[in-house]
Every structure is written in C-alpha cells, then in structure tokens.
Amino acid sequence: MADFSNPAEIARETLKQMAMSRLLPTPDNYRKTYCQIAGVPVEDTHPVLQLLTERFSKLQKPAFELQRTKQVLDDHLQSGNWNAWIEKILESLADASDVDSGKGNAWAELVRDLIKQWDLRQAGWTTPKKKEALEKVLINFGSKPDLLFTKLDALVTAWSDNVQLDDILQEELEPTPSSEIKGDAGQVFQAWRDLLIYTLEYGVVARLTTAPDLHEEAMALVTRLRETTEMKGLEAFSTVAKKFWLKLELRNESDQTLMLGLQRLLRLLVNNISELVADDSWMQGQVEVIRAVIDQPLDSRFLYEMEESLSELIFKQGHLKQSLVEAKHTFKNMITSFIDRLSTMASSTGSYHDKIVSYSSEIKQTDDLTKIASIVDRLMDDTRSMQLDMLRSRDELVKVREEAEKASEKVTALEKEIELVSEQVRTDQLTGVLNRRGMEDAFATELSRANREHKKLSIALLDIDNFKKLNDRLGHQAGDMALAHLAKVVKDVLRPTDSVARYGGEEFVILLPSTPVEEGVLVMQRVQRELTKRFYLHNNERVLITFSCGVAEYREGEDEMDVIGRADSAMYQAKLSGKNRVEISE
Numbered sequence: 001m002a003d004f005s006n007p008a009e010i011a012r013e014t015l016k017q018m019a020m021s022r023l024l025p026t027p028d029n030y031r032k033t034y035c036q037i038a039g040v041p042v043e044d045t046h047p048v049l050q051l052l053t054e055r056f057s058k059l060q061k062p063a064f065e066l067q068r069t070k071q072v073l074d075d076h077l078q079s080g081n082w083n084a085w086i087e088k089i090l091e092s093l094a095d096a097s098d099v100d101s102g103k104g105n106a107w108a109e110l111v112r113d114l115i116k117q118w119d120l121r122q123a124g125w126t127t128p129k130k131k132e133a134l135e136k137v138l139i140n141f142g143s144k145p146d147l148l149f150t151k152l153d154a155l156v157t158a159w160s161d162n163v164q165l166d167d168i169l170q171e172e173l174e175p176t177p178s179s180e181i182k183g184d185a186g187q188v189f190q191a192w193r194d195l196l197i198y199t200l201e202y203g204v205v206a207r208l209t210t211a212p213d214l215h216e217e218a219m220a221l222v223t224r225l226r227e228t229t230e231m232k233g234l235e236a237f238s239t240v241a242k243k244f245w246l247k248l249e250l251r252n253e254s255d256q257t258l259m260l261g262l263q264r265l266l267r268l269l270v271n272n273i274s275e276l277v278a279d280d281s282w283m284q285g286q287v288e289v290i291r292a293v294i295d296q297p298l299d300s301r302f303l304y305e306m307e308e309s310l311s312e313l314i315f316k317q318g319h320l321k322q323s324l325v326e327a328k329h330t331f332k333n334m335i336t337s338f339i340d341r342l343s344t345m346a347s348s349t350g351s352y353h354d355k356i357v358s359y360s361s362e363i364k365q366t367d368d369l370t371k372i373a374s375i376v377d378r379l380m381d382d383t384r385s386m387q388l389d390m391l392r393s394r395d396e397l398v399k400v401r402e403e404a405e406k407a408s409e410k411v412t413a414l415e416k417e418i419e420l421v422s423e424q425v426r427t428d429q430l431t432g433v434l435n436r437r438g439m440e441d442a443f444a445t446e447l448s449r450a451n452r453e454h455k456k457l458s459i460a461l462l463d464i465d466n467f468k469k470l471n472d473r474l475g476h477q478a479g480d481m482a483l484a485h486l487a488k489v490v491k492d493v494l495r496p497t498d499s500v501a502r503y504g505g506e507e508f509v510i511l512l513p514s515t516p517v518e519e520g521v522l523v524m525q526r527v528q529r530e531l532t533k534r535f536y537l538h539n540n541e542r543v544l545i546t547f548s549c550g551v552a553e554y555r556e557g558e559d560e561m562d563v564i565g566r567a568d569s570a571m572y573q574a575k576l577s578g579k580n581r582v583e584i585s586e
C-alpha cells in the first residue's frame with residue numbers, strides 16, 4: 001500500500017478505496033478506511049459506550065435529567081470524539097444526579113470503574129455475560145436514576161469481586177422499606193385497582209352530576225387511587241373511601257325518601273283528579289297511565305314507553321277535542337235559532353190573534369157592508385201573511401231540527417272516538433292485542449268474575465319458538481310482522497270473551513274465562529294447528545311459526561303474578577321437552 005502522509009491525499013484515497021470496495025459511505029466506514037490508509041489504529045467505540053448509546057436510543061421518553069446526556073451522546077456521534085464524550089457524560093451524569101457534588105463525583109467514579117472492570121478479565125465473567133448483566137440492569141432501572149446508580153455500583157462490584165450476578169440481583173431486589181407490590185401480586189393489585197377506578201368513574205362519578213359536592217369528592221378519590229401503588233396508600237385510600245360511601249348512602253337515602261314523598265303526593269293528586277273527572281273518559285285514560293307508573297317501582301324503560309304512548313294519545317285527543325268543541329258549538333247555535341224562531345212564531349200568531357179581535361169588534365160596530373168588505377179583505381191579507389209566516393217557520397224548524405240531529409250525531413261519534421283513542425293506552429301498538437297494562441285490567445276483571453261466579457279461569461302463556469333465528473334470518477321488521485300475524489291467528493281462534501295480551505317481546509298471555517285447564521290446553525293446541533295452516537308469508541316465503549305454551553288454572557287466593565308464574569314454568573317445561581308443545585301446570 002502506498003504511503004500517504006498528506007491528509008488531503010489520505011482523504012482522496014479513502015474515497016477511492018471505499019468506492020472500489022463498494023462500502024457504504026457511512027462515517028464509520030470512512031473513519032475505518034481512513035485509519036487503515038493513514039496507518040493509525042482504528043479507534044473503535046468502546047463496547048460499554050456502544051451499549052449506553054443503544055440504550056439511550058431505545059429510551060422513548062428519557063427522564064428529563066437524562067435528556068442532556070442523550071444530547072451529548074448525539075453530538076458526539078456526529079464528531080466521533082469518544083474521549084471528549086466520556087468527559088461530557090461524566091459531567092452530565094454528575095449534574096443529572098441532582099444532588100450534591102458528592103453524588104456527582106460518585107457517578108463519575110462509577111462510570112470510570114465500570115469501563116475499567118469491563119476491560120479487565122475476571123474468572124466467570126466473560127464479555128457476553130457482562131454485556132447481558134449490564135443490559136439487565138439498564139432495562140430494569142434505566143428510568144430510575146437513583147436506583148440505577150445503586151444497581152450499577154453493585155454490578156461493577158460483582159465483576160471486581162467475582163460474585164455471580166444472580167446473587168447480586170437477589171440481594172439488590174430484596175424488599176426495600178417501601179411496600180410497593182411487585183411481581184404477580186403487583187399485577188393482580190394493579191388489575192383490581194384499575195377495576196375500582198373504572199367502577200368509580202363510570203358507576204359512581206357519572207351518576208353524581210346532580211350532586212356537585214359528591215361528584216367532586218368522587219373525582220378526588222379516582223385521582224388518589226390512580227396515584228396509589230403501595231399497600232400503605234391503599235389503606236389510607238380505603239379510610240377516605242369508607243367515609244365517602246357513608247355520605248353517599250346517606251344522600252341516597254334522602255333521595256329515596258324525597259322520591260317516595262313525591263310519588264305519594266302525585267298519587268294523591270291523581271286519585272283526586274280521577275274522582276273529579278269520573279265522567280270524562282278521555283281524561284280517565286291519562287289518569288290511569290300515571291297511576292300505573294306510580295303504583296310500581298320506578299323503571300326508566302317503562303316510564304319512557306308510557307311517556308311515548310301518552311304523548312301520542314294526548315296529541316290525538318287534542319285534535320278530537322277541538323272537533324268536539326266545534327260540533328257542540330254548532331249544536332248550541334242551532335238550538336238557539338230554533339228557540340228564536342219559536343218565539344217569532346209565537347209573536348206573529350199573537351199579533352194575528354190581536355188583529356182578529358180588533359177586526360171582530362170593528363165588524364160588530366158597523367152595518368156598512370162596504371166597510372165590512374174592506375175589513376174582511378184586510379183579515380184575508382193578514383191570514384195569508386200569517387200562513388206564509390207559519391209555513392216559512394215550519395220549514396226553518398224542520399231544517400234546524402235536521403241540522404241539530406246531525407250535530408248531535410257528530411258529537412256522539414267524536415265522543416266515542418275519544419273513548420277509543422283513550423283505550424289505546426291499553427293496547428300494544430304492534431299487534432293490536434292488549435298490552436301489559438291492558439292485561440292487568442283484564443286480569444282484575446276476570447279474577448273478580450271468577451271469584452264472584454265461582455267459574456274456572458285458565459291462563460295460558462305462550463312464547464314463540466326460535467324467534468331469534470327468525471329475526472336473524474329475515475330481519476327485525478319481518479319478526480315484527482310475524483308477531484302481528486301470530487296475534488291475529490290467536491284472536492281469530494279464541495272466543496270474543498277471551499283476552500289476549502302481549503306480555504313481553506315474543507311472549508303472550510291469554511285469559512280464558514269459564515275454562516278448566518284441560519280445555520285451555522285443547523284451545524291452545526287448536527291455535528297451534530291453525531298456525532300450521534295459516535303460514536306467515538314473508539316475500540312469498542311460507543314461514544311456519546310455532547310456540548311453546550304453559551296453561552295454569554287460577555286457584556282461589558292466588559294473585560296475578562302467582563298464576564302467571566305457574567303458567568311460565570309450564571311453558572319452560574314445554575321448551576325443555578322439545579318446543580311446539582302445550583304443558584299443564586300442576
């Protein structure tokens with residue numbers, strides 16, 4: 001190889017050699033080639049420094065104190081001056097320790113020691129083993145500068161004293177005075193803590209929007225819990241939490257009392273209104289809805305459904321009421337004009353009578369035939385006009401009577417319609433059969449009838465088979481239509497005195513008055529047979545609907561829920577026995 005002494009020549013030759021050997025033009029390759037050509041030893045990066053460089057580059061978010069160290073390292077990578085870098089890093093580590101200069105010096109000492117021990121040979125400590133040990137320490141404690149110092153120090157001591165790493169780590173990982181939970185227990189602790197945070201945030205905080213003071217306290221608990229990593233902290237947390245639960249319970253109780261009070265007040269009001277409007281069927285419907293709502297534990301879904309149906313009802317009633325008011329007004333006007341006409345007639349016949357009396361006395365007082373002839377002429381005229389008046393009045397009266405009759409019919413029809421609309425509160429909009437509320441009314445009626453007349457009453461509860469599959473295969477809307485179809489078939493097969501109600505999604509309750517249970521089973525089997533003849537048609541596809549059913553006979557003293565419960569158990573039995581069956585409740 002030619003001897004180059006001029007740096008410019010060495011540089012030129014370096015580039016030439018790199019091109020010939022197809023080396024990538026990296027600073028590292030350039031430096032190596034340059035050193036070879038210049039005949040000086042290649043200054044490799046010390047493995048410890050390499051390791052540190054790698055670790056730094058892997059730190060996603062280095063601690064603030066280490067940022068500067070990383071910056072120094074990055075600067076060095078540009079310049080390639082390792083000795084300067086070591087000095088800098090020692091300086092920055094000293095600063096990063098953020099304590100007195102004693103600790104800073106300690107860091108400097110430690111790094112020097114580390115590099116020295118790395119290069120020395122110790123029995124049992126090969127370079128890969130040292131590298132692995134250093135890796136472990138950096139991975140586990142790199143983000144905690146103080147702890148890192150202790151661990152690195154222990155590691156360097158382990159190398160120099162030829163102690164095995166496991167012993168050292170074991171020793172170093174001995175429980176510290178802190179009660180921080182580690183290992184599996186730590187993970188379990190964290191999982192429970194996260195669950196508790198979640199429960200507090202979404203189960204408690206979210207429900208306290210109307211109680212700002214408790215809301216704030218709950219938020220503070222969440223924050224506190226997030227910061228809790230030790231058993232000691234947990235104990236302190238649980239003391240505060242217990243106080244909070246107590247407050248919450250007390251507040252809950254007072255809310256509950258308030259709600260019950262309001263419910264009682266509303267019930268009183270509604271009962272009073274219902275007595276006041278006993279004859280107003282349109283109002284009765286609404287009153288009953290409110291009664292149904294307040295007579296059972298408050299359930300937001302039920303409240304929502306009731307609100308929906310009530311607002312629809314009120315809207316319809318509003319329209320009908322308006323027409324009713326107009327019809328009544330017309331009727332009143334007609335009666336008024338009828339009476340006016342009657343009084344006109346009375347006065348016209350009255351004046352005619354007066355005239356006749358006066359003509360009669362005139363005739364009596366005169367013998368003059370010409371005068372008498374003139375009186376008779378006037379009398380004839382008056383009679384004719386009186387007759388015309390009478391005729392006109394009669395026609396008008398007939399007309400008024402016809403219109404009054406029509407108006408009265410309209411009023412009756414509108415009143416009936418209002419009654420019908422009010423009834424909708426009791427029916428299921430989708431199927432047209434009774435809804436749960438309607439069923440309760442029907443139940444009350446039938447129970448008292450059965451008790452009064454000592455007649456048998458059977459209750460059937462049917463549940464469509466595999467309805468979910470039908471919904472999934474044909475869509476929810478087709479499912480709705482299938483429900484309406486079933487309800488229609490059931491109604492067609494049953495007697496008009498039987499009551500059908502939609503009890504739940506795809507469950508129906510049927511009240512069969514004057515029917516012993518065996519007969520009830522036959523009735524329901526007849527419905528099943530009818531369904532095999534009258535398929536539900538969906539886009540020309542014949543869909544067979546089957547159901548499982550339980551029938552129970554009412555026993556004296558039982559309440560509605562008892563007997564429905566027995567029918568439900570029998571229905572469940574029918575499902576278990578293969579579906580599409582009717583079972584008797586024993």
Ligand SMILES: Nc1nc2c(ncn2[C@@H]2O[C@H](COP(=O)(O)OP(=O)(O)OP(=O)(O)O)[C@@H](O)[C@H]2O)c(=O)[nH]1
Nearest residue numbers: 463464465466467468469471476477479480505506
């Ligand atoms: N289309 C429609 N589906 C409803 C309605 N109410 C409830 N459902 C559906 O009915 C299905 C009932 O499913 P399941 O309780 O599993 O009963 P099933 O599929 O009939 O099964 P079995 O009772 O064991 O025969 C659910 O998918 C509900 O979503 C409704 O008003 N319309």
